[in-house]
Amino acid sequence: MKLYLYILLALVVFTLYKCQTHKKTIEVNKELIPDTTNSPVIPAAAAIKLMRVEDGFEVKLVADEPLVVAPVALTFDNKGRIWAVEMVGYMPDVNGKGEDKPNGKIVILEDKNGDGVMDDRKVFLDSLVLPRAICLVDGGILVAESPNLWFYEIKNDQPGRRTLVDGKYADEGNVEHQPNGLLRAMDNWIYNAKSSKRYRRIDDKWIIEDTHFRGQWGISxxxxxxxxxxxxxxxxxxxxFSPGFGATNNNQRNVEGYSERIVKSNRVYPARSTPGVNRGYMPGVLDDSLRLKNFTAACGPVIYRGGLFGPDYDFNAFVAEPTANLIKRNILTEKGYVVSGEQAYSGKEFLASIDERFRPVSLYNGFDGALYVVDMYRGIIQHKTYVTPYLRDKILSRKLTEPLSCGRIYKIVPKNKLASVVKFSNDPKALVELLGNNNGQVRDMAQQMLIDGKYKAAIPFLRAAIQDTSQPLKVIHAMWVLEGLSALQTNEVLALLKAEQWPLRMQALSVLPSVINGTSFRYYMDALAQLLHQNDELAAPYIAYAANYIKPFNADGAQSVVISLVKKYPNNPYVSSAVLSGLAHREDVFANSIAYLLPDTNLNINKQLTALITRVRSAQKNRDPLLQAKLYPKGAALFAFSCQTCHAADGNGVNALAPPLNKSEWVTGNKEKLISIVLYGLTGPVKINGHVYESPEISGDMPGIAHSEEISDDDVAQVLSFIRGSWQNNAGKVSIDEVSKVRKRYKGREKAFTIEELEAK
Structure with missing residues (x-):
């Protein structure tokens, strides 16, 4: 035992030493500032002094190394402890060698003396390869370790029985393009970024359903x-709209009201020069002072729901930008269906640091109302697949490779404002009261505790709460708790469908898929018809979504509701999309049924329906994907790893990310141009089949892979041959020699191509 303690002490000292030996700074007037020609490690307390935060706020340290190392995500338990994900193996050097080492961990951090700073560390799981997300649920924890999603039972803070929830949770894409988030949402489902799956545990069985594809890193x-x-x-x-709707028709590529651009401006305002960004060499990426102009690594968004900051911060969105060492604040507003937002400031940020190693990657609401910041505190933040020679030089010249043993968690709070500490008990009545707390994170935890604890004794208190519409947020959470306990009654939902406040009607409409059955559907049909009769246009898209769940019990009745909707709102794009979402494999039949009722082809419902039918018929002409995979196995694998997450499995592109490869003249045309794009990337708008794709419809840049040491000319030739013969493409294969020729021709090139350059070739 004594030997074990000596070894443990030695390891702690070594970790501290390794991080401390890199803390080289220049002392000016007894203040620590970073060397402008270098980027040394700054001690956490001093690093806070290098942050410029909005007036009236301050940054406080919650944890730093060696208590936490390379954190990328966290969650809170009902004891106020932090469960953190440590992705220690991310980019061990500029080439990413050693990423496959099992050195990742899930750790529990605890503040035992109550001073707000974590002082105890307990390793829950170790020997993980690049863990990326966790979620506490039902007495256990979900852990995302690519490609698997595991569920561990928790016994005395130790992992118990392990169950494989999804063996294909993250089986495609590299580290930057794999599912993450595991957000336990209000509707009791668990959602992810960079994924089209949602999860829920019912009667000890894990259910997986399709949902909308959402985002890249972080979800709120x-x-x-x-x-x-x-x-x-x-x-x-x-x-x-609520997350559970609109993903039931695989033929429908875009559903209005989902994946909408909330804030249009991507401008950022770093507090320091940021030359170490992947495309800093390109005109327009950096301004005259060498500061990043627009987001290049936006991630970890959070809607502030803490209640501590004051009313001006309600319904604000905070977004992390680790390459520019800052956190953006956006102010959101709602009008009808539409949520839109504007940046809170011009020329500055909510928080910006002059420490180049400050890497905020995830943001969270805390039980104390603070905004929590997960700082990976790394020199390298770009993954090896896309590192350009320019960035490689910056990493090496600025000595950003090491150390790998740092990491911080901060919280941002208003100055001179005392945060109340919320205690969670196991008393059902007390938990129901917390459903009305001013802090959304507290409300969420109370909801989850009531469901996970299967608190049937809370049902009378929940029934009372759901009737008190003077506290709408408490009503909403109480309704979803009853849903989670399988105790929500038809009369309760019907009452909420008649509520004066729109948010209550919205939630009642959102819960319908869970409560419609062979007995209750009649009552809900009548209620939907009544909303339609009352011209409740806010409810109209929800009525269309809900009609799809009535269909199994009364197909004719559901059809009648939908017909009435399109007759009343033929030009409402959200209603049209909602209707189409319930028409999988019946698009032609429905088109015929409304042809005489709505003959005007310029109506939105007809435009969307025609486009959908055209897409279905086009997809029927696609080649067998398995055949191409057999011909080019390495190409198929590389497509899944590097291309599919943005261009989609069907080659038709993903909204807000990338344009289609299917039937693209850039894919089926000149081989040299295609090879050039894949090797060196493409920036700016691109015209495909007469349509110009540009931001925000797609991302402004496609990264090249010419500088990846892991992707050979043979790999490139295979993936291009694969896409040139897939779907409805029917072009010739690409040879290794053709790839080598282009690589040799542009040897040393760093910048991505533009369409103008390629067309001039």
Whole structure:
């Protein structure tokens, strides 16, 4: 035992030493500032002094190394402890060698003396390869370790029995393009970024359902359970409607009201020069002072729901930008269905640091109302697949490779404002009272505890709460708790469908898929018809979504509701999309049924329906994907790893990310141009089949892979041969010699191509 303690002490000292030996700074007037020609490690306390935070706020340290190392995500338990994900193996050097080492961990951090700073560390799981997300649920924890999603039972803070929930949770894409998030949302489902799956545990069985594909890294919800996310070049994206709707027709590529651009401006305002960004060499990426102009690594968005900051911060979205060492604040507003937002400031940020190693990657609401910041505190933040020679030189010259043993968690709070400490008990009545707390994170935890604990004794208190519409947020959470306990009654939902406040009607409409059955559907049909008769246009898209769940019990009745909707709102794009979402494999039949009722082809419903039918017929002409995979196995694998997450499995592109490869003249045309794009990337708008794709419809940049040491000319030739013969493409194969010729021709090139350059060739 004594030997074990000596070894443990030695390891702690070594870790501290390794991080401390890199803390080289220049002392000016007894203040620590970073060397402008270098980027040394700054001690956490001093690093806070290098942060410029909005007036009236301050940054406080919650944990730093060696208590936490390379954190990328966290969650809170009902004891107020932090469960953190440590992705220690991310980019061990500029080439990413050693990423496959099992050195990742899930750790439990605890503040035992109550001073707000974590002082105890307990390893829950170790020997993980690049773990990326966790979620506490039902007495256990979900852990995402690519490609698997595992569920571990928890016994005395130790992992118990392990169950494989999804063996294909993250089986495609590299580290930057794999599912993450595991957000336990208001509707009791677990959602992800960079994924089209949602999860839920019912009667000890894991259920997996399709949902909308959302975002890249990080996911959050607002007070009504609507989801928000983004991709690396986009400030904020989100849904206008509840997350469980609109993903039932695989033929429908885009559903109005989902994956909507919430904040249009992507401008950022770093506090320091940021030459170490992947495309800093390109005109327009950096301004005259060498500061990043627009998001290039937007991630970890959170809708602030803490209640501590004051009313001006309610319904604000905060977004992390680790390459520019800052956190963006956006102010959101809602009008009808539409949620939109503007940046809170011009020329500055909510928080910006002059420490180059400050890497905020995830943001969270805390039980104390603070905004929590997960700082990976790394020199290298770009994954090896896309590192350009320019960035490689910056990493090496600025000595950003090491150390790998740092990491911080901070919280941002208003100055001179005392945060109340919320205690969670196991008393059902007390938990129901917390459903009305001013802090959304507290409300979420109370909801989850009531469901996970199967508190049947809480049902009378929940029934009372659901009737008190003077506290709408408490009503909403109480309704979803009853749903989670399988105790929500038809009369309760019907009463909420008649509520004066729209948010209550919205939630009642959102819960319908869970409560419609062979007995209750008649009552809900009548209620939907009544909303339609009352011209409740806000409810109209929800009525269309709900009709799809009535269909199994009364197909004719559901059809009648939908027909009435399109007759009343033929030009409402959200209603049209909602109707189409319930027409999988019946698009032609429905088109015929409304042809005489709505003959005007310019109506939105007819435009969307025609486009959908055209897409279905086009997809029927696709080649067998398995045949191409047999011909080019390495190409198929590389497509899944590097291309599919943005261009989609069907080659038709993903909204807000990338344009189609299917039937693209850039794919089937000149081989040299195609090879050039894949090797060195493409920036700016691109015209495909007469349509110009540009931001925000797609990301502004496609990264090249010429500088990846892991992708050979043979790999490139295979993936290009694969896409040139897939779907409805029918072009010739690409040879290794053709790839080598292009690589040799542009040897030393760093910048991505533009369409103008390629067309001039």
């Amino acid at each position: 919800q607002d007070n009504y359970g609507r989801l928000y996310y983004n991709d690396n070049s986009t400030n904020l994206v989100g849904d206008y």
